Amino acid sequence: MTATTDHGVPATATAPRTVATFAEIALPDAVRDALSxxxxxxxxxxxxxxxSTARLLQIFATLPTDIFQQVLDFGRHVDTPGVALVSNLPVDAELPGTPTDGGPSTDKTSFVAEGVLLGLSGLLGEPMGVLTEKAGQLIHDVVPVPGGSKTQTNQGSEVFLNFHSDIMHDVIGRYDVANPDFLVLSCLRADHDGVAGTFYADARDISAALPPTVLETLRSPLFRLNAPGSYVRDVADGQEVLSDPVPMISGHTAYPEIAISANGVHPLTSGAREALDILQEVCREVAHSVHLRPGQALLINNRKGVHARSTFTARYDGQDRWLQRTYVRRSLWNVRYRVTDDNRRVHY
Structure with missing residues (x-):
């Protein structure tokens, strides 16, 4: 994983120390083989x-203490990196073809990848499902889909997926409250040409790089987030569904939170529109980038930063890029108002 820049926290902040915004964790071969x-x-x-998640916690608790603590600390402290690349993870001995309909695969007969995904997720919190995202599944297959190739969704491939947070429509008017605290992205198969890049821009780096007046605008409730593309497509008949006015960046100066919707943000003033354009430019400038390969996973803090994906060529031949993803909350308690009657991990 390489970073284009590392600004640390803003000079005006009161953080106790400069923090790194990305981390790399590599499992020793013997540890990988024991997990496998x-x-x-x-x-x-x-x-x-x-x-299954209880058993996976037992298994992943056998990681070397230094690695185990690094993953735990990633999830529990405000001053830890917002993204971490975990490498040399176990992989399935054989894989079926990449799903072409958004998944899940009905031909997969081993579940090593799912175990890796849920095992890492369990060290960060609780996996959750959302009815309007992959039909409430806890494990999301992130694959290119022919009909979605040019959309600002996880089905896309032909367009740059803009810097965004994973959010969800919520009748309370806020799309940045019940959304995941973390995402875990695990690679089962890289794209044909190995060029698909995943990018992460940390709000600490973004804030440090923004002109103060622009940052002030972005911290003002001058923006409305559009509901995710899956909700607009499957529930709203293609019509925009906007949040209440919110800021793009919020929280403590040293430890800011950021929320951007991939499916569009509506600025409420001309100054807000200009600030939003500058924000996307700065995200590109400060982003860390990685080209995921099998045996690698990204731990992504969905509040500390925003992520994006480059274009790549999909062939829909069973050998396309295949990631698996979880949505993770530190606790499901404070989103209990969204829980469904028939599954306590799946929410509206």
């Missing part, structure tokens, strides 16, 4: 997700 042996013996975790 245990994960290969597990059944499909979707059969009994609570039991």
């Amino acid at each position: 042996e245990q994960l290969a013996a597990l059944p499909d975790p979707n059969i009994d997700i609570d039991r």
